[in-house]
Amino acid sequence: MAIPPKSVGAVIPTEDGLASRFWIKFRRESVLSLYSPFVICLASGSLEIDTFRHCIAQDVHFLKAFAQAYELAEDCADDDDAKLAISKLRKGVLEALKLHNSFVQEWGLDFVKECPINSATLKYTEFVLATASGKVEGLKAPGKLDTPFEKTKIAAYTLGAMTPCMRLYAFLGKELEALLDPNEHDHPYKKWIRNYSSEGFQATTLQTEDLLDKLSVSLTGEELNIIEKLYHQAMKLEIEFFYAQTLTQPTVIPLTKEHDPAGDCLMIFSDFDLTCTVVDSSAILAEIAIVTAPKSDQNQPEGQITRMSSSELRNTWGELSQQYTEEYEQCIESMLPSKKEFNYETLHIALEKLSDFEKRANSRVIESGVLKGLNFEDIKRAGERLILQDGCTNFLQKIVRDENLNANVHLLSYCWCGDLIRAAFSSGGLDVVNIHANELSFQESVSTGEIIMEVQSPIDKIEAFDKIIQGCSDDKRNLTVYIGDSVGDLLCLLKADIGIVIGSSSSLRTVGDQYGVSFVPLFPGLVKKQKEYGADGSCCIWKGQSGILYTASGWDDIHALFLGH
Incomplete structure (x- = not known):
């Protein structure tokens, strides 16, 4: 038996920013990424090294697409402060590209010959670049935009398609860092975890979200709905990326993975x-x-x-x-x-x-x-x-x-x-x-x-x-x-x-x-x-x-x- 309880006020997030609201609204996708077999194995330190190598090899393709998308977004922005902010984010991506080879050397990757892009990476990068090129439902083609103001929407849409990726990795970095045992010195993926949980990456993520908020201030309700759809689609494509990683090792989840209804x-x-x-x-x-x-x-x-x-x-x-x-x-x-x-x-x-x-x-x-x-x-x-x-x-x-x-x-x-x-x-x-x-x-x-x-x-x-x-x-x-x-x-x-x-x-x-x-x-x-x-x-x-x-x-x-x- 349970007698009716007294009413209790719900705990409601107080974040007012567009990026924060979207992140809260699409929590389900962040949960799905956390519970993916790839992330569970990586967090445990038991992830097979070849699986990890194949995954981070895709970073080059992500970074190149982000750099190109930022360049297109910067060209669309009509505000000097926005152009400068986008330019800084683009320079950060280019620096990451330069450092990427040295960052993964300890995992035995050879970048003399670039690793081919996989289908999940291709879906996300094509989505980001299409958005940055103005190929968004409800928006005219970039070469036929009537006014400079119309063109500025592309910058906001582009950030809407890129921000979820940044926030998701920042989220995973913090979640996985909390599980690292300070006495465990041989966790093979500690450097990867520390990179995404670092103050520098967290700060860059916040800058990206702040920029999305600023670029969206003058947009109409209908245009904000477009950004929300882009944000959600980006989240789903990121989840697809994590689940697309091929694992040959046994994993504890999902529980139904090896379920045999006959036995x-x-x-x-x-x-x-x-x-x-x-x-x-x-x-x-x-x-x-x-x-x-x-x-x-x-x-x-x-x-x-x-x-x-x-x-x-x-x-x-x-x-x-x-x-x-x-x-x-x-x-x-x-x-x-x-x-x-x-x-x-x-x-x-x-x-x-x-x-x-x-x-x-x-x-x-x-x-x-x-x-x-x-x-x-x-x-x-x-x-x-x-x-x-x-x-x-x-x-x-x-x-x-x-x-x-x-x-x-x-x-x-x-x-x-x-x-x-x-x-x-x-x-x-x-x-x-x-x-x-x-x-x-x-x-x-x-x-x-x-x-x-x-x-x-x-x-x-x-x-x-x-x-x-x-x-x-x-x-x-x-x-x-x-x-x-x-x-x-x-x-x-x-x-x-x-x-x-x-x-x-x-x-x-x-x-x-x-x-x-x-x-x-x-x-x-x-x-x-x-x-x-x-x-x-x-x-x-x-x-x-x-x-x-x-x-x-x-x-x-x-x-x-x-x-x-």
């Missing part, structure tokens, strides 16, 4: 409330009850289920919510051990106390009558309009629709009304997801206020989880993944081969920490796994009840883990 069984489990959704389902049901309840001075028709007035409902919900919150905190506090040590069975016993509390809280909800009179159609409409977490629907759709995966997806939820979940997923075309939740009792499409209890506690969840696993064929290799956000998910998270935590539940962290559970950010965790993978050459085995849970910042991380790009 493997992929089981994905997820919580629903605040794991898939933005708002807790109990808050939705409370809102429906209050909005559709009769006013205190209204007469209710005879023969229908008698309901509380809207004001009575609001007061009762408030009392239930306050009591739940206070007793929940007391329950969590009472089950914390004095000694930190991971022991799954001990944790299981402790969570029985929380299970008893959840059942008592649910009984109070039924006895209060707050769910009486809810109309099935109102619930269905609310479910269809329910906002899910970014990337959740897209990920689940790709998993369930991929016939080559033949994956099983199960939702284990405390939600009081399984119909609400079914409506939320059916509206996104996800009718094949298996839903395990409680159900409201209806009489002629009107709720009686009773709840048919199926999953209302941590113990119920783990019992349902175990039962589903036991139903799998013994002659298949099982990989189980559980995605959750709360203490109620803890047993399932730990029992699964891979447990992934979304969100920042303080009670989950408190209980987990006190019971010796380690919370490891997903990306560093995968880099560590890749090191182990490359160390002995054997297949990386994920095992449940290790006491390790992986934390993800969102569903895009999970998408990249399973499917790549």
